Amino acid sequence: MDTQAEHPERDHSSEPPAGSEEGSRFSRVRGAVASVRSWRRRILLTGMAGTAGLLLFSAFVVQPFLIPSGSMEPTLRVGDRVLVNKLAYRFGAEPQRGDVVVFDGTGSFVREDLDANPVTALARGAAASLGLAEPADTDFVKRVVGVGGDRVVCCDARGGLRVNGVPVDETYLHPGDTASEAPFDIVVPQGTLWMLGDHRSRSSDSRDHLGSPGGGMVPVERVTGRVDWLGWPPARIGGLAETGAFDGVRAPGRAHG
Known part of the structure; x- marks a missing residue:
């Protein structure tokens, strides 16, 4: 009996072939989505840091x-x-x-x-x-x-x-x-x-x-x-x-x- 765990492989059938026009477009879209998410995180963190700074400033100065x-x-x-x-x-x-x-x-x-x-x-x-x-x-x-x-x-x-x-x-x-x-x-x-x-x-x-x-x-x-x-x-x-x-x-x- 084979007790070795089987590692499911990722199904790449839904992704366009690498190097194709569709694949390039898919990569660009995925990169844009990641960039937007990163931008939103930076804005959120900057806003939180700014608010915390203002609260500290108003609390003591x-x-x-x-x-x-x-x-x-x-x-x-x-x-x-x-x-x-x-x-x-x-x-x-x-x-x-x-x-x-x-x-x-x-x-x-x-x-x-x-x-x-x-x-x-x-x-x-x-x-x-x-x-x-x-x-x-x-x-x-x-x-x-x-x-x-x-x-x-x-x-x-x-x-x-x-x-x-x-x-x-x-x-x-x-x-x-x-x-x-x-x-x-x-x-x-x-x-x-x-x-x-x-x-x-x-x-x-x-x-x-x-x-x-x-x-x-x-x-x-x-x-x-x-x-x-x-x-x-x-x-x-x-x-x-x-x-x-x-x-x-x-x-x-x-x-x-």
């Missing part, structure tokens, strides 16, 4: 951020895409009065959402980090008005804001808005920030959370980064204008020069 509301008008408008500098506070620097920042409001502006779907949150976070989707409901963009130790009061006799006893000329406010319709007098704890929107009449900010745990104060470690540039639309591309509104404000206990 600069992140696009889509402005979803009018709470920061006229400084930022609905639909603007801003670029958030994530290195601004990475090396010992801290947010300063007047900075426009993006921060995670979890625990200060919104409660902890224990029922959130982690897979959905991850997908949405990836899209938002590329500026392709609205930011998560826990992400906010506001202006820093008070830092640790500051006393922020509104409103004074002229209807304006005072920080450490110094009147602040808020030229960035939305036309027709006042500093605040609701009065407040707070001292910002160390390590936290007092945040307000530029469109005060349409901004849900620190004022709305005075009675909440934390009193509307945002921990410094929750700040994602500083808004330094406008990336879209084309007519508004450029650096975000700085404000000199807080130039005269000094830390409590320091003399005013």
Whole structure:
């Protein structure tokens, strides 16, 4: 009995004879198909590598951020895409009065959402980090008005804001808005920030959370980064204008020069 395994031979009857016109055409077609497949693989790998690079860049350096509301008008408008500098506070620097920042409001502006779907949150976070989707409901963009130790009061006799006893000329406010319709007098704890929107009449900010745990104060470690540039639309591309509104404000206990 022959126990040697039989090796089936490939049936070449369906292929044109080598050297014939049909054979040459068949080889060209097969080569073209292989080339297309190779091109598609290269495109796919390049796209995946590019996306991964963008995600890493946005995670650690600069992140696009889509402005979803009018709470920061006229400084930022609905639909603007801003670029958030994530290195601004990475090396010992801290947010300063007047900075426009993006921060995670979890625990200060919104409660902890224990029922959130982690897979959905991850997908949405990836899209938002590329500026392709609205930011998560826990992400906010506001202006820093008070830092640790500051006393922020509104409103004074002229209807304006005072920080450490110094009147602040808020030229960035939305036309027709006042500093605040609701009065407040707070001292910002160390390590936290007092945040307000530029469109005060349409901004849900620190004022709305005075009675909440934390009193509307945002921990410094929750700040994602500083808004330094406008990336879209084309007519508004450029650096975000700085404000000199807080130039005269000094830390409590320091003399005013």
